[in-house]
Amino acid sequence: MRREFKLPDVGEGLTEAEIVRWHVKAGDDVKVNQIVVEIETAKSIVELPIPWDGVVAGLMAEEGQTVDVGAPIIAVDTTEPGETPAPAAAAPAATSPTEATPAAVSGAGTESGAADRLEALADDMVPKPPAEGAVEPGAHGSPAPKEERQAVLVGYGVKTGATKRRPRRQPSPGVPANPVANPSRVEVDGPPAPEPAPAPAPAAPVPSRVAVLAKPPVRKLAKDLGVDLTAVTGTGPQGSITREDIQTAAQAPAQAPVAAPRPGEREERIPVKGVRKMTAQAMVTSAFTAPHATEFLQVDMTGTMDAVRRLRALPDFAEVKVSPLLLVAKAVLTAVGRHPMINSSWDEAAQEIVVKHYVNLGIAAATPRGLVVPNVKDAHALSLPDLARQLAQLAETARAGRTQPAEMSGGTITITNVGVFGVDGGTPILNPGESAILAFGQVRDMPWVVDGELAVRKVTTLSLSFDHRIVDGELGSLFLRDVGAMLEDPIRMLAWS
Incomplete structure (x- = not known):
């Protein structure tokens, strides 16, 4: 039985997705829950499993193609319990005088009558589907029989099955399994000349695999x-x-692949879709909805850099990457506890400010497919080693393009680390639904006055943008001052936590 798998809505109200990469091709065997395709939605890259066992009959969308939700993308020939695979089409059988219809024997001008009768005979051999019954979700052309609960396929709900399958009707004795391969060319004066076998389709090119030496x-x-x-x-x-x-x-920071321009090409057009399209829409909405204000603060990070080196030597951080971003995140979490209003959102419909007594800390990450902002859920409740592990996992997942929509929703405040690109600071745009975002610039050696004397210190610039409807200048300044004070003297994190 041939079934067509339709593109599901893997997010909240998504309408389309781009086919990124197929893991199968026509003729491959597939199993239930096997990953067959990667798609890019407006939020992330998602892997889709197939809900059936069978053989891939064909791919109905190409890599790079944008497909609407609900459109079929792959066809699979499945074998139900008690059903044998359909036999290959047989060669046209010779028509004996007793099998030929009177209209067919009469001579010229009667070929269409013979074709109609033989098509009717072939149709009668195929069992009719039940008159009632729903179509299985995600499939086309497969009427669902009597419902019965079976094993749940993750992501597709409860699959309906049959308690008893209607047996396939067997052909009557003496009737060929495939009476007419091409009814419009029935011969009546003798056995038909065998038609040449169709030329086999050229095999799809198999991508060459690069030999990699690794244990x-x-x-x-x-x-x-x-x-x-x-x-x-x-x-x-x-x-x-x-x-x-x-x-x-x-x-290493992920770099977007840059295609070499063709000779003589003066311009290049890049389609805006997927994650990049969603990011652009979100930034435009945020910039023209929330009144932004930005403040800057230069901070002596020498104490923080010393603390980072000492943390790396502790057994609790032996298998965890410790970077200055970890202590910046801890300072932000501690400052949120001292100034809860900074961790709020604006409810336009209710004309209310919603203060969040939890922190889902967002970390902006640049990926080859655009900017994503996954967040660490309930980051305020994590210990420093656990926070380090969560930040490392978040970065690895984003770099691999595997961040899921749920990991990017529900953020309450965000940090963007522009220092990894060699930038001192900027005016970051708020993540929609949040009231503050902190940009962490590069840490570099600078002349600094210490106890009245000039010294070389590790210095960075912090940039805080906030929604001026919620956060006024005083609150924004107090929050930024506290973050800076904790980075200058990390002991304050212990005192204020």
């Missing part, structure tokens, strides 16, 4: 961190890839 533990680490082994240069024996190579690749 199984290294391959597993690469999979966990979302690192493409073929893009890593090995430094081990005979060019093999080591754990250090994988960790270095995972920590």
